[in-house]
Amino acid sequence: MSAPSTAAMNGHWGRWAGYGAILAAALIVPLVFPAFQTQMAFLWLMIVFALTWDVMGGQMGYNSFGNILFLGVGMYVCAVVQVGLHVDVAAYNASMGASALDLTMGQYLTGLGLGLAAGAVAAVACAVVLGAGVLLLLIAVIVIAVAVGLCNWLGLPPVLGVAAGLGAAVFMALRVPALRAHGLLSLRGHYFAIGTLGLGIAAGEVASGWQFIGAGSGMVTPLYPGELGGREQFFNAAAFVLAVATFFALRRLYAGRFGLAVNAIRDDEQKAEAMGLPTTRYKTVAWSVAAVFMGIAGGLVGNIVGFIDPRDVAFAGATYGVWMVLMAILGGKGTIWGPVLGAAVFHITQELFWTYLLGWQRVALGLLIVLIVVFFPQGLLGWVRARWPERFGHRVDSRAAEEAEG
Amino acid sequence: MLDNIQILIDAPPLLVQVLLDGLLVGAIFALAAYGMALVWGVMNVINLTQGDFVILGGFITVSVAQAGLNPFLGLPVAAVLLFGLGWLLYRSVVYRVVDKDLFISLLATFGLSILLQQLMNQGFGADVQSVRSGLGTWFALGGLVTITQVKVVAFATALVIGALLVWFMKRTRMGQAIRATAQNARAARILGIDTDRVYAVTFALNAAICGAAGALVVMTWIVHPYLGITYTVRAFMIVVVAGLGNLAAVIAAALGLGAAENMAGFILGAEFQLAFVYGLLVVILVWRSWRLARERKVLR
Amino acid sequence: MSALLDVRAVGKAFGGVVANRGISVQVEEGEIVGLIGPNGSGKTTLFNSIVGHHPIDEGEIYFDNGRIDKLGVPEIARLGLLRTFQQTRIYGGMTCVQNMLISAPQQGLGVAAMLAPHTRAEEERAGELLDFVGLYEKRHLIAGDLSFGQQKLLEFSMALMNGPRLLLLDEPTAGINPTLINGLMDRLQRANAEFGITLLVIEHNMRVIMNLAQRIYCLAHGELLAEGAPSEIREDRRVIDAYLGAT
Secondary structure, three states, rough: OHHHHHHHHHHHHHHHHHHHHHHHHHHHHHHOOHHHHHHHHHHHHHHHHHHHHHHHHHHHOOOOOOHHHHHHHHHHHHHHHHHHOOOOOOHHHHHHOOOOOOOOOHHHHHHHHHHHHHHHHHHHHHHHHHOOOOOHHHHHHHHHHHHHHHHHHHHHOOOHHHHHHHHHHHHHHHHOHHOOOHHHOOOOOOHHHHHHHHHHHHHHHHOOOOOOHHHHOEEEEEOOOOOHHHHHHHHHHHHHHHHHHHHHHHHHHHHHHHHHHHHHHOHHHHHHOOOOOOEEEEEEEHHHHHHHHHHHHHHHHHHHHHHEOOOHHOOOOHHHHHHHHHHHHOOOOOOHHHHHHHHHHHHHHHHHHHHOOOOOOHHHHOOOOOOOOOOOOOOOHHHHHHOOOHOHHHHHHHHHHHHHHH | OOOHHHHHHHOHHHHHHHHHHHHHHHHHHHHHHHHHHHHHHOOOOOOOOOHHHHHHHHHHHHHHHHOOOOOOHHHHHHHHHHHHHHHHHHHHHHHHOEEEEHHHHHHHHHHHHHHHHHHHHHOOOOOOEEEOOOOEEEEEOOOEEEEEHHHHHHHHHHHHHHHHHHHHHOOOHHHHHHHHHHHHHHHHHHOOOOOHHHHHHHHHHHHOOOOHHHHHHHHHEEHHHHHHHHHHHHHHHHHHOOOOOOOOHHHHHHHHHHHHHHHHHHHOOHHHHHHHHHHHHHHHHHHHHHHHHHHOOOOO | OOOOOEEEEEEEEEEEEEEEEEEEEEEOOEEEEEEEOOOOHHHHHHHHHHHHOOOOOOOEEEEEOOOOOHHHHHHHHHEEEEEOOOOOOOOOOOOOOHHHHHHHOOOOOOOOHHHHOOOOHHHHHHHHHHHHHHOHHHHEEEEOOOOHHHHHHHHHHHHHHHOOOEEEOOOOOOOOOHHHHHHHHHHHHHHHHHOOOEEEEEOOOOOHHHHHHOOEEEEOOHHHHEEEOHHHHHHHHHHHHHHHHOO
């Protein structure tokens, strides 16, 4: 009987050691190395990226290349709310943020809070509509296009056309159940991966063509009103809180029915359906969970960077979008500590060595992906588990027990 | 947007022009798509480096032209060099992921794609490049429709390459081995076909096809290190619509995509043309899965 | 009061191939009914039609007096009509207990029910049922590491965990060690008697199905060939011919 309790102890020790290391890093680094606050903030954000990617990619087996969408949506919505509370957004962007906002701390914090909340809501809305309602969305868009054209021609206000389109979508949703739950989440395997890849790039293309949010020249976020250096400290703390919230929320979710359901979908989705699991709902909730935290992270990234470029910051598929997949796989996908570990290792390596690569960073990134995927697909945690299985608890104990029996 | 539709309705020659340009460029898409279908069908790998092969073929042609040679010479040069690169990539990376699960191979080729893209960025610079073919322009419909001769040549060349491929697959021993492997790799292995070699040739051949397509792209259009992914997505879309191993359908879908895309670029504005391509990808995939869900296959 | 499962003149074709034609099957509450027929006679297609895996071309299917032939797989499953697969399907990456827990019926479709933790009662029930099929010792093993026969037992106990009213079993004894077959038959009968689960069983092993079922339907070439008690089916000339390959 001593074996399982030792394993449990090891598990506990490992976990508390992890918590301790992270808390120490969070508290000590800002005090000792105040210059590294922004890097620290990005470390927490990377952890959020990897953890939320893993909800779909690792736990549910739906490998998304498009979660960057939620980051960008959260970023833009947050910035638009922050600016829109005080001035006209279109004019602000047209002047490239030259008409800089002069906000009090109270105004700034209110705007940021509202912006982050709005960004999270918008990201979840995107997840639900794109995940389970692309066909309805398409119907709405087509009807709106035709109806607005007709209204123009007949001299009626175009609002009627928009209303007609939305009405048609709602009507179809109520009358034709087959259309209701059909979106990107009904794609399987590589179709989902490539579909979401297209989605992320499409969002970047749309954002760089849309004048209202500054099109290709981007959007400037409002200035932080506090004292010098306070900005970095504030956002580092905010990113830390977000990472901790993400971690514990996911851990709580994985421990219950949700965790088993998404694992079941990963192992055999048709079986899960045959057992009566509402798979579409679980998939939509899983994507929404990823979207909430990515949306908030987006709002923070926009404010930390200070400038939102549609392709390089918001819908940055070539950097954040790839990194989140890489970090989760590097650490070990399908575990909760794997993405955290992967993000830490990747980010620290990157901060230490990247600058020496002088423009060859992205070449190195491509090489790194190939090497990790080909030679190390189980990730750090997967490797450790294969090496020292007894550290990972009861599963192996009972296997040993079985051998003892038979 | 509505104004642009109005323009097209008022000026039919312009409509012809937009559609024609789209159709001509569609044949080039068909080459990349055929290559993708080949690799997909034979190796069960969805190759995301497809578009980067195309772009690399374009850059090679640029180099050939800069060396003072006829740009059309770039086509065979690109094809041969890309064949070698494809072989190398298969022998170094791809062979390790052929029999792994699909996401591993997808991600591995995605990594290769980033690698190639960034190497091109380092090697050829991040500028938009193009090659003058030295050919002229025809005018039709009383001078309202212009047809650049190089586009017609590219179209014809694409079709000739397609015909050569069909001949290769049907008549040569290697072609037959490739087709046998596509149908059942294990049976082919038992019958003495060296499937590893078949895979290598398939992957290299695909790269060569893409390289040739890239030579045509750079003469009719532009290349840029980061544009590869759009060709990959186009090829994927065409294959999804046309299915594996049906060249006629691939050509039809490719021409249709070219025309639709050009039309959308005109109506929505050129800055939204790529957004349209990616949006169309999502719509096509969802539509396909919806259709499949309505007529599920036998399940045991 | 009509039958628990009422399949009326169901037809299904794949392209030009007719897999089922005009098949009517009734299963009363509490029965064990067998479904036999040579390979390719359309048994699994009928199962797929009943559980909503694909739309049917003609006919109607009623379960507990409600029409189900327009519903999808999860909806039908949630009504209490469950199936197991011929190629046993379990969640290979999860432990046996986890397989059982996720098979517990879900309390409602709201987000709260989806995110809820497991109840004590569910955990106990999972243990009992694993004990019932003799897998209790292996409850913390990864299900994918079990032997084929054990996976079959696990799949069966997962179905029981869901508490269905009607369970469709697709060849429960195929590929199982002959010495274990009697034990499995005993479990099936106890599931029927003790848990009150109605069973509709596809089976090729004649000894098993003749002992297990109270009534048997025989399919051949996609059509219903014969129906009756095991003793009648055993003597039926047409059934014997169908199995021996004569037409």
